[in-house]
Amino acid sequence: MAKLTLKNLSKTYGDVAAVRNLSLDIRDQEFFVLLGPTGAGKTTTLRCIAGLEKPETGEVWIGEDLVNEWSAANRDVALVFQQYSLYPNYTVRKNLEFPLKSKLRQLPAKEIGSRVHKVAETLRISHLLDRRTDRLSGGEMQRVAIGRAIVREPRLFLMDEPLSNVDAKLRELLRSELRGLQLKLGATLIFVTHDQVEAMTMGDRIGVLCDGELIQIGTPYEVYNSPHNTFVASFVGTPAINLFDGTIDGDRIVVVPEKFEIILQPALRVRLNQVAGMRNTVRIGVRPEHVKLVTKSNIAGTLYGAEDHGVEMILTIRVGEHLIRGTSAATTRVPVNAPVQIAFMQDKLHFFDPETGKNLAQA
Amino acid sequence: MAELDLIDIEKHFGANWVIRKLNLRINQGEFVVLLGPSGCGKTTTLRAIAGLEEIDSGEIRIDGKRVESLPASDRDIAFVFQLYSLYPHMTAFENIAFPLRAFRMSDKEVREKVKSVAKVLRIEHLLQKKPSALAGGDMQRVTIGRALVRRPKAILMDEPIGALDAKLREEMRVELRRLHIENQSTTVYVTHDQVEAMSMADRIAIMNDGVLQQVGSPTEVYSSPANLFVAQFVGSPIMNVVNCRVESSDSKIKVRLEGMESSFQFGGEVYQRVAASEHDDIALGVRPEAVRVERTEQPGYSPGEVHLIEPLGAYDILDIALGKTVIRARTESRFVTRLHEPVWVQLDETRTHFFDRKSGLVLNRER
Numbered sequence: 001m002a003k004l005t006l007k008n009l010s011k012t013y014g015d016v017a018a019v020r021n022l023s024l025d026i027r028d029q030e031f032f033v034l035l036g037p038t039g040a041g042k043t044t045t046l047r048c049i050a051g052l053e054k055p056e057t058g059e060v061w062i063g064e065d066l067v068n069e070w071s072a073a074n075r076d077v078a079l080v081f082q083q084y085s086l087y088p089n090y091t092v093r094k095n096l097e098f099p100l101k102s103k104l105r106q107l108p109a110k111e112i113g114s115r116v117h118k119v120a121e122t123l124r125i126s127h128l129l130d131r132r133t134d135r136l137s138g139g140e141m142q143r144v145a146i147g148r149a150i151v152r153e154p155r156l157f158l159m160d161e162p163l164s165n166v167d168a169k170l171r172e173l174l175r176s177e178l179r180g181l182q183l184k185l186g187a188t189l190i191f192v193t194h195d196q197v198e199a200m201t202m203g204d205r206i207g208v209l210c211d212g213e214l215i216q217i218g219t220p221y222e223v224y225n226s227p228h229n230t231f232v233a234s235f236v237g238t239p240a241i242n243l244f245d246g247t248i249d250g251d252r253i254v255v256v257p258e259k260f261e262i263i264l265q266p267a268l269r270v271r272l273n274q275v276a277g278m279r280n281t282v283r284i285g286v287r288p289e290h291v292k293l294v295t296k297s298n299i300a301g302t303l304y305g306a307e308d309h310g311v312e313m314i315l316t317i318r319v320g321e322h323l324i325r326g327t328s329a330a331t332t333r334v335p336v337n338a339p340v341q342i343a344f345m346q347d348k349l350h351f352f353d354p355e356t357g358k359n360l361a362q363a
Numbered sequence: 364m365a366e367l368d369l370i371d372i373e374k375h376f377g378a379n380w381v382i383r384k385l386n387l388r389i390n391q392g393e394f395v396v397l398l399g400p401s402g403c404g405k406t407t408t409l410r411a412i413a414g415l416e417e418i419d420s421g422e423i424r425i426d427g428k429r430v431e432s433l434p435a436s437d438r439d440i441a442f443v444f445q446l447y448s449l450y451p452h453m454t455a456f457e458n459i460a461f462p463l464r465a466f467r468m469s470d471k472e473v474r475e476k477v478k479s480v481a482k483v484l485r486i487e488h489l490l491q492k493k494p495s496a497l498a499g500g501d502m503q504r505v506t507i508g509r510a511l512v513r514r515p516k517a518i519l520m521d522e523p524i525g526a527l528d529a530k531l532r533e534e535m536r537v538e539l540r541r542l543h544i545e546n547q548s549t550t551v552y553v554t555h556d557q558v559e560a561m562s563m564a565d566r567i568a569i570m571n572d573g574v575l576q577q578v579g580s581p582t583e584v585y586s587s588p589a590n591l592f593v594a595q596f597v598g599s600p601i602m603n604v605v606n607c608r609v610e611s612s613d614s615k616i617k618v619r620l621e622g623m624e625s626s627f628q629f630g631g632e633v634y635q636r637v638a639a640s641e642h643d644d645i646a647l648g649v650r651p652e653a654v655r656v657e658r659t660e661q662p663g664y665s666p667g668e669v670h671l672i673e674p675l676g677a678y679d680i681l682d683i684a685l686g687k688t689v690i691r692a693r694t695e696s697r698f699v700t701r702l703h704e705p706v707w708v709q710l711d712e713t714r715t716h717f718f719d720r721k722s723g724l725v726l727n728r729e730r
Binding site: 080168180183221288309327 | 533538
């Protein structure tokens with residue numbers, strides 16, 4: 001397996017910049033996720049790495065090799081797409097053998113046989129080897145597609161939303177299977193997705209992309225708990241983070257005068273002084289799990305909605321014109337429209353620049 | 364608003380059953396979600412209520428009156444599809460007003476009705492725009508407005524927010540539920556997404572292969588699933604289901620999961636449920652949040668090893684190997700930070716389920 005380095009990569013289609021000046025170091029044996037909404041540039045980045053797309057500027061390094069001028073075939077990377085693109089008339093065995101029979105490799109038959117056998121065992125598809133691939137279930141097809149990538153023992157794995165065509169239940173299963181496999185093989189894997197749950201649960205690190213720009217690179221924990229800006233904050237995490245603007249006024253932040261004010265405890269006051277400096281207005285971010293129903297608070301509202309998710313309740317609280325989302329124990333029973341009072345866990349509050357969206361703690 | 368009654372509904376296409384002996388009463392003002400995987404018969408059921416699909420046998424009653432032979436237009440029911448199906452050349456206002464034009468209402472009356480619906484849906488500021496100028500969520504709000512404006516007896520929705528992105532879907536869930544609370548319209552809502560069902564329904568009717576599996580409140584289907592299908596269809600992460608052996612001695616029972624060397628000890632209440640039934644083929648079901656995990660040895664806990672850590676931000680999911688079997692547990696964020704760390708595991712007895720593997724049915728479900 002190999003590490004991967006991208007230096008100042010840029011790619012435009014006509015007038016549209018798909019990838020802007022992107023630099024990235026992916027370590028050997030790392031599971032790296034490129035996360036972003038449609039059109040963020042994640043697939044273009046992946047295709048530049050694979051050699052299917054030529055960047056205008058920038059360098060792609062695989063291991064110690066600058067591969068810009070190398071053909072896709074010579075880069076020794078394996079791609080797995082959303083569509084499995086298996087040969088439907090072939091058996092699973094033939095599909096797995098196929099990449100090994102390329103003229104580039106010239107492997108002896110015995111070697112091919114033993115590699116196919118080993119991969120089938122790892123993926124638990126040995127019993128399917130003689131079945132045609134059009135007779136397989138979605139999950140089995142996905143395993144064969146991954147098997148075909150593994151069998152070549154490439155230097156890098158590149159995967160483009162490989163799980164988005166399977167149903168929710170199977171996706172959950174395949175997620176932990178794929179992660180387990182990557183750990184076992186010690187593979188370097190770059191995984192593209194728009195699904196933040198996939199990114200959080202599988203990645204060693206996540207690179208969050210928006211409009212062709214890499215906004216943040218970090219572990220799932222870092223991306224969730226220290227988002228660089230409001231885009232990352234609201235793209236990662238479900239239910240989504242609450243964001244609202246307030247004005248700092250002495251010992252409090254005023255969101256709506258007298259109706260919605262956060263009274264600052266001393267520790268938060270010190271922290272806010274450090275991050276906000278001279279500025280007056282801040283955008284406050286608070287995750288739903290840090291919003292608590294309390295019996296006595298200066299923030300009063302009404303319960304606008306209550307969703308019973310079994311494991312917990314998701315509450316929507318209306319404070320003036322603001323809707324604040326909070327989670328609470330599954331046993332919570334508050335009637336809709338009832339008056340409620342809420343408090344925020346103050347050490348968990350985030351502060352952003354209302355104009356640029358940047359996290360003030362990281363400026 | 365109306366009450367809907369489905370009695371012994373059956374429908375097949377050739378030799379394939381689409382709906383089998385379906386009985387369901389939807390009370391006046393109730394929000395019922397038909398939930399199931401694709402092909403389970405939920406959409407066919409909805410279309411049968413609307414009159415867009417004929418049934419082979421059974422009765423459909425609206426407020427006690429049989430309607431099987433009434434055409435869709437005479438059933439006074441509104442239908443919202445996943446696709447917006449708005450008239451592209453009309454403004455949002457005209458789209459919403461459209462169903463009222465058939466009633467020869469005065470312009471003033473039309474304007475009032477449209478405005479009041481638009482207010483509830485928070486699209487008052489968009490009324491003069493054409494659909495092409497609207498975002499996805501707003502288009503769907505207009506579609507819903509058009510369905511609600513004539514105050515139908517019931518409103519039927521087929522995956523109305525399935526095409527929206529995740530964040531907008533989250534918002535629309537709250538809005539739709541809110542709309543229901545304010546309008547009290549009898550609503551039947553079809554989805555394959557258990558999160559939507561759990562978060563909006565008064566009651567959920569879960570279907571599989573044309574057969575109704577269970578009807579109950581979100582809490583009921585989540586906490587007391589009637590069978591393995593419901594247990595694993597509702598809830599995310601999925602409920603752990605593992606084959607097990609059960610031995611009883613005194614008033615205790617020992618449960619050994621397949622592939623596990625040690626066993627879990629359960630007391631009285633579980634003893635009654637499981638030991639009293641004579642099943643050899645038993646599967647244990649436990650949701651990740653009902654798996655207790657400790658980082659030091661505890662009496663009554665079984666040893667395991669952390670195989671995977673899945674951080675979800677607000678909490679973590681751990682894949683814990685107990686011998687050769689793996690179960691998933693929900694813990695607070697960063698409870699365990701290193702792979703292969705030893706942990707000790709116990710199952711919350713009151714939240715552990717036992718199923719007959721052959722029939723899939725839960726054993727001795729408390730009534």
